[in-house]
Amino acid sequence: MRSAAWFGQGSTGGGLRAFSHRSRMRQLGYLPEEHLGKPVIAILNTWSDINPCHMHLRERAEQVKRGVWQAGGFPLEFPVATLSETFQKPTPMLYRNLLSMEAEELLRSYPVDGAVLMGGCDKTIPALLMGAASADLPALVVPAGPMLRGHHRGRTLGSGTDLWAYWDEFRAGRLTECELSEVECGLARSPGTCMTMGTASTMAAAAEVLGMTLPGASSIPAVDSAHYRMASASGSRAVAMAREGLRPSQILSREAFQDAAATVLALGGSTNALIHLVAMAGRAGVTLALEDFDRIGDRTPVLADVRPVGRYLMEDFYYAGGLPALLLQLSKVKDLLHPERPTVAGTAFHEYYRDAATHDGDVIRTPETPVAETGGVAVLHGNLAPDGAVIKHLAADPRLLTHTGPAVVFDSYADLRDRIDDPALGVTADSVLVLREAGPLGGPGMPEYGMLPIPGYLLEKGVTDLVRISDARMSGTSYGACVLHVAPESHAGGPLALVRTGDLITLDVPARQLRLEVDDAELQRRRAAWQPPEPHFERGYGALYSAHITQANQGCDFDFLARPGRNPLPDPH
Structure with missing residues (x-):
């Protein structure tokens, strides 16, 4: 195990630095037998008081730890930056690459053998996966999960989608302030990400199709007890991955990104996914271009009848069979998916959907009865x-x-x-x-x-x-x-x-x-x-951002992160 280089073996092994490290572990309250020789699993947790999408992740991390302990590992929770789409201005996209750098450097610089990446709000899963791909230690994602559907006067509400619609009704004079306040109370009523097919749901699904979550993980509502069980199972699987040495570089292939692109299009997913997938592919050493999405979209039917493209919400999508059911239908399109590639589960990708079933054909369509015959972007x-x-x-x-x-x-x-x-x-x-x-x-x-x-x-x-x-x-x-x-x-x-x-x-x-x-x-x-505008930033992170950000078609990554190059692991001694 990589962490053994920090701790050595026994009471004298590993020299002065290992002696110091073991001493500090005792300071943390751990006996040597609790951690020595065990896979150390970092839990990168984006929980914060300011992020409603992640408000349950402090509790959910305890289930991840339970799974790590049960599998014979040693969990360590790392609080990392939270990217709240609602509150962070001018936009969390300004900080996606910063979180990716934080994730990469934490995994690189600490005595960890594997990682569980916890998050969901729009830019979070892309950032964590970008960092994990660059660090290339065994890692998998625990998606935050969508919130429960909203309600107002007998009508279901979709966060975001209905927010814009009702605000326009108010601006047009067709909704009173009192009615608008009622909508405000009913739009978002549980922990979790937007329950429409917004960026969070889209990128969670993309992570699953990339093979970076356990099967079915992306569709589970945040407050469903199945989410607790998935978190625990993910912790256990992270321990096994650390022992197996199964790394992102073995999973994040061009075929994986092609399948993720096809799934995003079949979901009627967010346009933001195009930027994020291009950036994520770049970190994995895979070339993915906008033209790939258009080419794949020509062959990909839209099969999810989920707002804003469709009528239903993520809770309905989960009850209808979730992403595995959609993937089973999508696999019927000849030569679209790549079923034999590896995943974090240790199985071929087709095992994620082979035994799936659709329980509501209105929500999850077949290729013969699609929402649209070709991709929605x-x-x-x-x-x-x-x-x-x-x-x-x-x-x-x-x-x-x-x-x-x-x-x-x-x-x-x-x-x-x-x-x-x-x-x-x-x-x-x-x-x-x-x-x-x-x-x-x-x-x-x-x-x-x-x-x-x-x-x-x-x-x-x-x-x-x-x-x-x-x-x-x-x-x-x-x-x-x-x-x-x-x-x-x-x-x-x-x-x-x-x-x-x-x-x-x-x-x-x-x-x-x-x-x-x-x-x-x-x-x-x-x-x-034409005269170029003045730069927004002259100092700080903003100046670093402005000097190195790439354009939208290139994924908006930093140029020095998107390229290959030497970045050696530290010597713990």
């Missing part, structure tokens, strides 16, 4: 997005998927917030709203501004969707004809920086095109006059 290119952009077209008004209209440009989110409801803007149902300075550098951190609000005066007229374009992201619970992740971003001099109000823009999803209908000569004149 399209990758766009054109002179407005030379390096790509994405749109979750299944969550958009179909009439807007082929559309040409005049741009209404906002230079920042503050500009948007100040002017969006001003009737003098002249926004109509044909307008194309454009937001810039919202990308990885410009945001900063690429905040979830991409579901630009519809002007209140249009909501009052019954307009529910507009074409919206930005270099931002949007919540996985959001919806609408929102073109996102435009690359290169405007702050870096991408074509989005050159758009002016009144310019015609064409969105053609069937042709995968996003075009600014301005001739090249005029764009060159605008380019010559």
Whole structure:
């Protein structure tokens, strides 16, 4: 075991440093026989008082420890940074790579033989897996799990998705303050992540398909007793993985990432998954590009009827059979999945779904009765997005998927917030709203501004969707004809920086095109006059971030983390 290098054997083995380390373990209250010679399992726990998605993880860590002890291991809990999508500003995406660095360096620098990664809120699972892939010690994920469904006056509510919808109803004058307060009380009523197919549910499912959780782990509601049992089983399995030496580098193959991409698309999952999977693949030494998602999406039916694309919620999805049931249906698409690859369970991937059953065919569809025949996310290119952009077209008004209209440009989110409801803007149902300075550098951190609000005066007229374009992201619970992740971003001099109000823009999803209908000569004149914005940060982590962040199509990782290179393990003596 790697940890033996820290502790040695017996009362004199290992020299001075081992003597010191054993002394400090006694200071912690542990007898030598409790830990010497046993696999030491680090439990990286993202619990925090400020993160409602993870509020149960302090308790759940005790079940993980129980599993570690039962399997003959020695658990050590490490509190790590929490990324709360609700409260952390301007966005937790600014700090995803920081958490990945923390996870990597904790695993690298302490006497641990394996790890259990605990988290769920949007950026957390990607960050923990990025760090684990870079450290390459045996590790698996315990997903936080979705919260229970929301309720309001006999109607089920989906966190995020219904938040946006009811807020627009309030802005349009169709909902009173009292009714809005009732919705506020019913939207989120238990620990856990958003119970729609938002980023958290999408990335938990991706982790399972990558083979980095136990079978079925991603769908279990946070407060279900099955979640306790899964946590304990994960602790036990981490001990076995440490003994076997089963590392992420043996699991995170190109085939694994292809299967994760197919599953994200079959779920009607979050557009954020494209950024995260590209970054995670990069840490694993795997090349994954936006074009891979489009190619895979052409063959992948949408099988989960879950909001915001569908009608149901994650609790319904779990009762209908969960991810294993969806994977069994997806495996019927010829040559789509790779069933024989390894997983943290020590079995081939097909064992995750071979014996699954679907208990509600409305929630989890068959390839013959899909929600949609092809994946719900399209990758766009054109002179407005030379390096790509994405749109979750299944969550958009179909009439807007082929559309040409005049741009209404906002230079920042503050500009948007100040002017969006001003009737003098002249926004109509044909307008194309454009937001810039919202990308990885410009945001900063690429905040979830991409579901630009519809002007209140249009909501009052019954307009529910507009074409919206930005270099931002949007919540996985959001919806609408929102073109996102435009690359290169405007702050870096991408074509989005050159758009002016009144310019015609064409969105053609069937042709995968996003075009600014301005001739090249005029764009060159605008380019010559363009001045780069001032940087947001001059010191601290923000300055490090700004100097090294990559663009959306590259996964928004730090360039020095995404590349191979020497990073030796420490000598404990």
